[in-house]
Amino acid sequence: MVNTNLKLRFKPVSHSWVALHPQPKGVIQFIAGAFFGTFGPMIFYRYLLQCLYEQGYTIILLPFNFTFNHYVEAGFLMREQYEILPELVRMASVEGYDYEAYLDDKNFSWIGHSLGCKYISLLEGFTALPPEPQDREKFIRNLLSYTSDESQIESVIADINLLFEELKQKIVEDRKLIYSYVNREIKINSVFIKGQASVLLAPAIADTGSAIRPQFLANLIDNLGWGVKPTVEETQNLIKDSGLFNIMGLVCFQSDNIAKVTCEWFTNILKKPPQKFVQTVKGGHLKPLGIQLGKVVINLFNRPFIESVEERNRGFESHVIQLIEELKKNK
Numbered sequence: 016m017v018n019t020n021l022k023l024r025f026k027p028v029s030h031s032w033v034a035l036h037p038q039p040k041g042v043i044q045f046i047a048g049a050f051f052g053t054f055g056p057m058i059f060y061r062y063l064l065q066c067l068y069e070q071g072y073t074i075i076l077l078p079f080n081f082t083f084n085h086y087v088e089a090g091f092l093m094r095e096q097y098e099i100l101p102e103l104v105r106m107a108s109v110e111g112y113d114y115e116a117y118l119d120d121k122n123f124s125w126i127g128h129s130l131g132c133k134y135i136s137l138l139e140g141f142t143a144l145p146p147e148p149q150d151r152e153k154f155i156r157n158l159l160s161y162t163s164d165e166s167q168i169e170s171v172i173a174d175i176n177l178l179f180e181e182l183k184q185k186i187v188e189d190r191k192l193i194y195s196y197v198n199r200e201i202k203i204n205s206v207f208i209k210g211q212a213s214v215l216l217a218p219a220i221a222d223t224g225s226a227i228r229p230q231f232l233a234n235l236i237d238n239l240g241w242g243v244k245p246t247v248e249e250t251q252n253l254i255k256d257s258g259l260f261n262i263m264g265l266v267c268f269q270s271d272n273i274a275k276v277t278c279e280w281f282t283n284i285l286k287k288p289p290q291k292f293v294q295t296v297k298g299g300h301l302k303p304l305g306i307q308l309g310k311v312v313i314n315l316f317n318r319p320f321i322e323s324v325e326e327r328n329r330g331f332e333s334h335v336i337q338l339i340e341e342l343k344k345n346k
Contacts, residue, residue, distance in 0.1 A: 041122040108197055215265050266335060
């Protein structure tokens with residue numbers, strides 16, 4: 016049942032912001048796009064986050080850190096999940112809230128917007144990495160052999176191996192902490208996000224040229240080896256080779272030229288997700304941004320500038336909520 020009387024209040028936890036639901040049926044981890052994810056995402060995405068919260072989800076608002084090394088940033092987000100996990104249980108226990116949903120990581124879901132979707136895609140792709148270091152190195156070498164030089168490949172292998180070891184250690188620590196808080200065991204199904212649903216809003220898997228203008232400067236940065244990693248091609252190869260992305264939803268916007276290529280790649284080339292998990296709705300790339308004032312929603316950078324709550328829900332939020340609920344059934 017939707018509770019529209021709940022107030023969305025964020026508290027800082029680790030490097031993120033958390034809105035704890037008193038009776039959560041799950042957790043949504045939200046990672047926004049570049050600018051709006053860095054400067055006040057809890058303001059710019061306020062209406063969407065409020066709607067998700069009212070549906071019964073604890074919200075984790077993950078920070079967007081501008082960097083060209085998206086491998087490292089994706090790893091940071093995974094570390095952040097394990098930093099926050101025991102704290103959710105502790106905070107809920109102290110407040111007298113229900114914490115059952117936090118004891119199984121399959122109750123955690125992801126929503127990304129724009130470039131934030133790339134990080135979620137990387138985490139999903141990492142899920143396919145073999146557990147043994149030798150097999151993992153072979154997988155990474157096959158993935159990058161045509162797009163990266165030896166030093167770059169070695170760097171990625173070292174970073175991924177370090178991340179694996181850190182996350183495994185963090186899982187052990189989380190189990191101990193949670194048991195000490197509530198005398199309960201937690202079920203962690205994967206080092207990464209296997210079994211966790213994700214919804215990509217206007218995904219933009221972009222290259223250096225999307226962040227740096229003019230193009231000749233972006234080309235120079237790429238030629239010096241300082242550009243975006245992984246590249247668009249490498250990211251797409253990881254997604255394809257993983258064989259995963261089976262509990263993913265996709266929301267594309269009719270007037271969105273920024274995410275158009277990525278949306279078409281998912282639907283026409285990868286042919287995922289299934290059509291029932293693809294929604295194409297009216298609006299542009301920044302449609303997810305919005306703030307409620309009384310009975311209307313201000314679409315900060317989208318037309319119409321003002322919509323009634325009912326119109327806004329019908330045109331966007333209802334689609335996101337429907338996808339999340341359907342994906343949970345499909346696990």
